[in-house]
Amino acid sequence: MLSGISIWQLLIILGIIILLFGTKKLRNIGSDLGNAVKGFKKAVNDGEEESSKPNEQAKLGQKDADFTAPNQDAVKKEQHKDA
Numbered sequence: 001m002l003s004g005i006s007i008w009q010l011l012i013i014l015g016i017i018i019l020l021f022g023t024k025k026l027r028n029i030g031s032d033l034g035n036a037v038k039g040f041k042k043a044v045n046d047g048e049e050e051s052s053k054p055n056e057q058a059k060l061g062q063k064d065a066d067f068t069a070p071n072q073d074a075v076k077k078e079q080h081k082d083a
Contacts, residue, residue: 018026 021029
């Protein structure tokens with residue numbers, strides 16, 4: 001072949017990998033990789049559910065706390081009232 005990897009080359013590489021790591025180690029790596037993918041998918045789905053919660057709260061009339069900085073003029077007026 002002029003380009004790419006043939007099936008025979010892939011089989012030779014697979015054989016070398018099996019000889020180096022053994023089938024038990026490869027099985028463990030495969031299951032660890034599968035669990036990592038499942039965990040990633042779950043985290044993505046949980047993130048999407050959390051991002052939809054503010055929309056549900058708005059529909060129910062609930063309001064989040066306002067953590068924005070107050071207007072500086074209002075702060076100065078409040079300080080003058082206290083003095």
